[in-house]
Amino acid sequence: MKILYSLLILLFATACDEKKETFYPELTYSSSPKDGILPYFKSDVMDPFWPEENGILPSDLKKIPEFSLVSHENQEFNLKNLREKYTLIVFFYAKCRGICPMITRNMLNFIPKIEDQKDVQIVSISVNPELDTVDVLKKFRSLYKISQSRWTFLTGSKKTIFNLARNQFGADIKVIQGKDDLNDFVHTENVYLIDRKNYLRGVYRAKGTGDLERLLIELKTLKEEDKKNSSVAISNRSNEDLFSKP
Numbered sequence: 001m002k003i004l005y006s007l008l009i010l011l012f013a014t015a016c017d018e019k020k021e022t023f024y025p026e027l028t029y030s031s032s033p034k035d036g037i038l039p040y041f042k043s044d045v046m047d048p049f050w051p052e053e054n055g056i057l058p059s060d061l062k063k064i065p066e067f068s069l070v071s072h073e074n075q076e077f078n079l080k081n082l083r084e085k086y087t088l089i090v091f092f093y094a095k096c097r098g099i100c101p102m103i104t105r106n107m108l109n110f111i112p113k114i115e116d117q118k119d120v121q122i123v124s125i126s127v128n129p130e131l132d133t134v135d136v137l138k139k140f141r142s143l144y145k146i147s148q149s150r151w152t153f154l155t156g157s158k159k160t161i162f163n164l165a166r167n168q169f170g171a172d173i174k175v176i177q178g179k180d181d182l183n184d185f186v187h188t189e190n191v192y193l194i195d196r197k198n199y200l201r202g203v204y205r206a207k208g209t210g211d212l213e214r215l216l217i218e219l220k221t222l223k224e225e226d227k228k229n230s231s232v233a234i235s236n237r238s239n240e241d242l243f244s245k246p
Contacts, residue, residue, distance in 0.1 A: 038193075038201045038222050046170040046203070055229075062168050062200040069125070069156035072137035077123075077154055079198065086120045086219060087194040090206065091165060091187050093128035094140045099189045103206040104144050107191075110212050111148060119196075120219065122151040127165070127187050129155040168200065191215065195222060 031049045033039070039048035041062040051057055064082065071077045090107065092100045107122060114120045126132035132140075137153040140146075165171040171188035193202035193215065202218050204211040 036221065036228075037225055038218055041170075041200050041203075044170065057199075062170075064164070064168060064194060064198040064200075067160055067164060069154040069160065070134060072134060072141060072153040074134045077152065081152075082194065082198055084119065084196050086117075086196060086222065088120070088122045088215075089169070089192040089194060090122065090124045091127050091171060092124050093126050093187075094132050094136050095128070099207055103189060104146075106206050106209060106212060107151075108144065108146070109209070110216075111151070113216055114219070117219075118150075120150070122148075123154060124151070125154045125161055125164070127161060129158050129161055169203075193219065193222070196226065 031039075031047075033048075034050045037050055039050055040057065041047065042049050042058065042060050046062070049058070049061065064079065066079055068076055068078045088107075090103065092103065111122070126137070132155045134155065137155060141153060165188070169188070169190075169192050171190065171192075189205055189207045191204045191206045191212070192200055193204070195201045201222055202215065204215045206212060
């Protein structure tokens, strides 16, 4: 009997020591995956969201806000440059010796797979804009022999870039002290898929190649989704015109 009692006490103590599951109070809804539709994202934990049948989207989805940065060609780059494009966003900095070279090479190998898709572009945003000037961005492109016109490198306001990364992509960027007292950066290794209306629709690891293959598949899914929505919209307008005639 004493042995049984001791075992029960031990079992209870072990259960009490188990790590409690993290609770996020902002997750007050549930969203079910839908075939043929990529998710949107919302909340600080980047929870996936699929729209209901009515297609109405909530106002708190992750979406690119108005912004203004400078390209490697010393031209302003803003929302107009994303219009009607599928955009792949990457964060980097020119003197990165960690994951940036690997990600850059992986993206270079990825480009031939989307070469015939003129509505797809890549945008690399520097997380060290104070040092990554236009000239530095040009040298970076030259170093990696990047000549594609649909791969743009951006620099500009540090506040704009950090707010964009953290608030819209959930991509934390940390500044740490590196060698010779120079700033070093810990930043995301992800590639972010933005749709033609500037909504975030996918997150993929660029450190390896497996997730980039998933990106290729989901990019096709997104295009088919948009094509279907366009057909429905045209059909609805035709019906409205038909019933509006006297």
